[in-house]
Amino acid sequence: MTEPVNQVLAKALKMEQFRYNFFSLLEEHADDAESRLMFLEIAKEEEKHCDMFMLELEMMGEEIADETDYKPEGAFGVSVTKIVRKGPSMVLLYAILVKQKIIDFYIASVDKSDNSWTKMFITELIGHEEEHVLMLNEKLVKIQNAA
Numbered sequence: 001m002t003e004p005v006n007q008v009l010a011k012a013l014k015m016e017q018f019r020y021n022f023f024s025l026l027e028e029h030a031d032d033a034e035s036r037l038m039f040l041e042i043a044k045e046e047e048k049h050c051d052m053f054m055l056e057l058e059m060m061g062e063e064i065a066d067e068t069d070y071k072p073e074g075a076f077g078v079s080v081t082k083i084v085r086k087g088p089s090m091v092l093l094y095a096i097l098v099k100q101k102i103i104d105f106y107i108a109s110v111d112k113s114d115n116s117w118t119k120m121f122i123t124e125l126i127g128h129e130e131e132h133v134l135m136l137n138e139k140l141v142k143i144q145n146a147a
Contacts, residue, residue, distance in 0.1 A: 009053050010057060024039075045128060092139055106122045
């Protein structure tokens with residue numbers, strides 16, 4: 001079953017906006033400079049993804065709703081502050097989970113779309129998100145080995 005391109009892009013935009021806010025908040029709460037820099041880098045990438053989706057939707061004549069506020073309880077029923085209190089390993093595990101959810105969504109979206117440009121674009125984004133997961137996993141291993 002195919003899904004209209006504008007619906008796929010609108011859902012992806014919402015998810016990227018959430019991730020931008022999520023990683024921006026993690027950057028603000030990070031204890032060390034290395035983690036802050038990593039979360040900032042990921043947040044900037046998410047912002048670029050938002051911009052690309054917004055541009056594409058605008059070119060399709062879609063109105064873009066501003067849904068950039070991060071909900072205090074987040075997607076997991078836990079606020080960023082509560083996540084941070086659980087320690088660096090838990091922060092990274094939540095961040096990996098957030099990234100995996102977008103990868104899963106993108107994989108499902110590629111299968112649902114009949115638009116070749118959308119398939120190519122989303123496949124490219126899967127690669128970017130997988131790079132972020134690798135980066136987060138490397139940091140997690142580093143923290144666990146230091147403990």
